[in-house]
Amino acid sequence: MVKKPGPDKDNAQLRLLKSVADGIxxxxxxxxxxxxxxxxxxxVAYIANNLSKRKPGDDAGLDDLEQDPLAPVTGxxxxxxxxxKKMRSVTIATGDGESPGYLLCINLSTAVFEEARNALEMFLSVTRLQPQPEQLFRDDWQENINTFLHEWIRRENTSLSALTREQKKKVVQSLHKEGAFRAKNAADYIAGVLSLGRTTVYKYLRECKE
Incomplete structure (x- = not known):
């Protein structure tokens, strides 16, 4: 595309686009x-939050635009x-049949997200975990309750926060059958996990025994 100085285009459309650019x-x-x-x-007509070290008046690199016109939204x-560093971009074309208009290019630097992902992957890497000490946690009744509870929830295709009162009753009675209440303070722990009163837990247990 042959470059030519454009007319004074600091018009309503450009002012609006500048406001949009500043807002984003x-x-x-x-x-x-x-x-x-x-x-x-x-x-380049305008840059908000300059990350690419370009400046207004720089060549926009649009030589091939006439041969390969852009869609209204590209990207x-x-x-x-x-x-x-990598960037993800979206280009919005404002031109029409009468005016070539402007291109609004939104460039997102993904470096900070990639660094966060890498940090999380390193922190959560299972390769750094050691097997749980068998002797130390052989009688960890809380973990046994947690394991049973979340297996039960998975089978029911629900979540802890979505359990109905009837489902909580079934969980309590199922835990009783597994012997979970033999541990001291197990009733208080289960009541807390299920957001039930201690008396309600004992009520469910009495109904189970009856």
Whole structure:
């Protein structure tokens, strides 16, 4: 595309796009840059939260736009920033048949998210775990209750917070059959986990025995 100086395009559309760019950049600061390209002039018209070290008036790199026109929304696609860090981008075209308009490019730096993911993967890596000491936890009744409870919840395809009162009653009675209440303070522990009163737990146990 042959570059030519565009007319004064600091019009209502550009002012609106600048406000949109500033708003997006402010909301997602410091990870998002928003660039407005003037398609007719082939230059960068505006940058909010500059991450790419470009400046207004720089060549926008739109030489092939006439041969390969953009869709109204393109992306997200990945590109590399000047510092070697990855960015994910979306380009929004505002042109129509009468005016080439502008391109609004939203560039998200994913470096901070990748660093967080890598840190989490390292922290949660199972390769660093050692087997649970058998002698130390052989009689860990709380863990045994937790294991049984969450296996029961998984089979019922529900969650701890979604258990109905009838389901809690069934859990208590199932735990009783497994011998969970032989441990001292087990009733208090189970009542706390299931958000039940201690008297309610004993009521369910009496009904089970009857």
């Amino acid at each position: 950049a402010a909301l997602f600061f410091p990870s998002v840059e928003v660039v407005i390209h003037d398609v007719e002039a082939g230059t 997200p696609y990945e590109k590399l920033n000047w510092d070697g």
